[in-house]
Amino acid sequence: MPYRPTAKTEARRAAQKQLLLKSALTLVTQHGFQGLTISALAKSANVATGTVYKYFNSKSDLCTAVFKSATEKEVNNVRETAFPNADSEAVSCRQRLVNAITTFTERAVKAKRLAYALIAEPVDPQVDAERLNYRQAYADIYAELIREGIKSKEFPEQSVEVSASALVGVLAETLIAPLGRDQQHPLNEREEQALLSALKQFCLRAITGLPT
Amino acid sequence: MPYRPTAKTEARRAAQKQLLLKSALTLVTQHGFQGLTISALAKSANVATGTVYKYFNSKSDLCTAVFKSATEKEVNNVRETAFPNADSEAVSCRQRLVNAITTFTERAVKAKRLAYALIAEPVDPQVDAERLNYRQAYADIYAELIREGIKSKEFPEQSVEVSASALVGVLAETLIAPLGRDQQHPLNEREEQALLSALKQFCLRAITGLPT
DNA sequence: TATAGGTGTGAACCGTGATTCACTTTATTA
DNA sequence: TAATAAAGTGAATCACGGTTCACACCTATA
Structure with missing residues (x-):
């Protein structure tokens, strides 16, 4: 038997897929899902359009893969902030809630186009369905935090x-409105801080029921 | 000069446009913007596809017109609840806030597909832009109410x-998640009431800073 | 009734971008 | 090196709705 896929070729294949995903993510980060076309991706990854289809069955699958990997990263960041490994219980729920919100918003304003793409850009229905899952993933983090806070009478x-x-x-x-206007009227540093601060206060009032 | 449009013909034209809008709204109410295609609209209004273009310059314009008229209705409903003509000041801001929220949510759950289409369905960018305006219109209503409440020390x-x-x-x-699952797992009456109640409490805590 | 402009028609057209596929190249084994 | 199979190619094809347009019909004046 003259040919058999081997560890090396499989690794190469995996690497190639990663390269495509990385290129696709770059496109999305710069121009949103709108900018993720097969031919643009092929060009940016220096392959032919057909090659993309050796790694992804369809455009939808590609978009979904990009969305999942990008969003998973964000969700994990927030989760780690909400439930830090060390001193899990040393920090109050209130503080961890603030931290989680801060992590999310700061990452969003630092990569506005990407945040908009992941949160609100009109997308392929398959990606939209996936969005529901990840919104739920965020919600689950907050839910656990709130549950803990209620138990400890903080909330x-x-x-x-x-x-x-x-x-x-x-x-x-x-965040959508600020993200939407992107280039046109970017918030300045002061406005950004004011937004972030007001946001935290709103959330704290809502969860703790105390005027800040 | 052998021909001049007259009141009668203009009325007829306006009526025809209204008929098209009404048909389009029905399609959107049943199947979302996804279901609003030129040919479907033509069929449901008993005209040819070309006729649609005598009344709307493009699909985008059509969608935008449908969106605007439907959303305007919703916004007005909420505004009237928040600022009733009679006894404007007899009712507390807190109560009027609850009323506004109730109006919005009840209308949404009564016409789920439409609500989803107006709020969250992936749509043509021109409609999406219009969405920002209307989200702002809702926000403006709440803003005025909150401002009044702060002034009167209620909030x-x-x-x-x-x-x-x-x-x-x-x-x-x-509301999106419940609206999204539409047919599959519709909320029963009890769940719907529970959601509505929790929602009101959350909003009140957030705005008044008092545990309910 | 002649004239001019408006309204209605719907099959044909078009643009866009995803998808395919016959072919070439590359990698692996005996 | 021959045999096999996978990866890579990219021009051609397809799908799908929006859009057009040449023509027929209708309405208002004089």
């Missing part, structure tokens, strides 16, 4: 699920 | 704009 009784989803909505909505 | 000091946008985000997000 008042409330519907954990609704509060968690609501936080996701607050962040998405208050 | 604590806060960033009016951020709080207002945040409310819009809360409503959109907490």
Whole structure:
């Protein structure tokens, strides 16, 4: 038997797929999913259009893969901030909530086009479905934090699920407009800080039921 | 001069345009913007595809017109609830806030497909831009209410704009998931009431800074 | 009734970008 | 080196709705 895929070729294949994903992510980071076309990707990765199809069954699959890998990174960042390995319980839920919100928003304003693409850009339905999953993933993090806070009496009784989803909505909505206007009217440093601060206060009032 | 458009012909023209808009709205109410194609619209209004273009310059314009008229209706409903003509000041801001939220959510759950189309369905960029305007229109209503509440000491000091946008985000997000699953797992009456109640409490905590 | 402009028609056209596929090149083994 | 199979190629094809347009029909004046 004259040919058999071997560890080396499989590694190469995996590497190539990663290269495509990386190129695709760059395109999305710069121009959103709108900028992710097969031919643009092929060009930026120095391959032919057909090659892309050796690694992804369809454009939808490609978009979904890009979306998942990018979003997973974001979700993990937030999760690690909300539940740090060391001193898990040394920090108050309130503080960890603030930290989680800060992590999310700061990363979003640092990579506006990407954030917009992941959160709000009109996309292929398959990606949109995936979005629901990840919004839920964010909500799950907040839910756990809120549950813990209620248990420890830091937070008042409330519907954990609704509060968690609501936080996701607050962040998405208050950031979308700033992200949407992108180049045109970028927020200056001062405005950005003011937004971030007001956002934290709103969330804290909503969860803790205390005027800040 | 052998021909001149007259009141009668212009009325007829306006009526025809309204008929097209109404048919289009029906399509969107049933199948979302996804279901609004020129040929489907032509069929449902009993005209030829070309006729549609006598009334709308492009698909985008059509979608935008449908979106605007539908959303305007919703915004007005909420505005009237927030600022009733009679006894404007007899009712507390807190109560009027609850009323506004209730109006919005109840209408949304009663016409789920339409609500999803107006709030969250992937759409033509021109419509998406219009969405920003209307989200702002909702936010403006809440902003005015919150400002009034702060003035009268019902609500604590806060960033009016951020709080207002945040409310819009809360409503959109907490309703999208239920609206998204549409047919599959419709909420039953009890769940719907629970959601609505939790939602009100969250918003009140967020704005008033008092545990409910 | 002649004239001019408006409205209605729908099959043909078009643009865009995803997808295919016959072929070439590269990698692996005996 | 021969045999095999996978990876790479990119021009050609396809799909799909939006859009056009030459023509027929209708309405208002004089």
